[in-house]
Amino acid sequence: MPKVSEDHLAARRRQILDGARRCFAEFGYDGATVRRLEEATGLSRGAIFHHYRDKEALFLALAHEDAEHMADVAAGGGLVQVMRDMLDRPTDFDWLATRLEIARKLRSDSTFRSAWQARSAELEDATLARLERQRSAGRLRDDLPTPVILSYLELILDGLITRLATGQDTSGLHAVLDLVEESVRQHSESES
């Protein structure tokens, strides 16, 4: 395929994803109808669903973008750094709310749940790889299996997303994240 077509394809997909993200954020998953997706992207349903099979595929593509971005941060600074970034940077709270609204669908629709988990695997892999490096470097407490620590950090990330999506006060949460980091760190003997 000539270069210009590839560029065009990428630009068109970008246009669809950006519009769809705004649409889901404003109307929620159920409220993002085909008509509203057309309005938000400025494209016809034919053009949209030429690139993405259906609304579900579009939503999963956006979830995948989130996971890729978070995985980049987690690979370098860990999952707590992902959370600190969410606290510090203007986050799209409406989009986060949409991530909560699909809870029922995640539980009742196993195909959707598998696809969602596949899209999030990058983040889990990046976090796990960093935890193992921290462990090798003697910076991770060695009395707990890595999966327990991973599960602990993921639970806190889920809590943080809920906190941000519901607009609760987050001013004290950096101190909470300090506690989280400290609770999984290896303490040197001189500290104990």
Added chain:
Amino acid sequence: MPKVSEDHLAARRRQILDGARRCFAEFGYDGATVRRLEEATGLSRGAIFHHYRDKEALFLALAHEDAEHMADVAAGGGLVQVMRDMLDRPTDFDWLATRLEIARKLRSDSTFRSAWQARSAELEDATLARLERQRSAGRLRDDLPTPVILSYLELILDGLITRLATGQDTSGLHAVLDLVEESVRQHSESES
């Protein structure tokens, strides 16, 4: 008011709350229409809204029931015990999903948010009171302010609700809760 009428009133409210909880759980907050609330409770809209002003008031009454129950457990065993109970006992996952679905409404509707927070105050008060007792007894780490510890525990509860509502695997979470408890406990000198 004679005793028999009070009993009748309580029974009628119970009938409305139980039906409404099933209805919200099955259809979500937005999907719980007046017609569906009538079907689920077996009562007319006139009868339902004689006892509860509107759908919002009904939902908040159910949230208040949750908070009261959790506050009872938290007063005795702490917020981690509340979470262990959620892991051990058959919880109504569909109802938990509804608690996530209202994220957008909580953030955009300040009246609703205030009412929701007022309904949850009991749980926060009970948790805080127990943390202060634990602190007095020397069982809570003394290098962190109680509000930080409270906020930490609440964040984990939010994460747990998300985990349960989305149907994710929870088999490893008791070990995670052990870590949570240990991270806020005062360690005796002989342990350090």
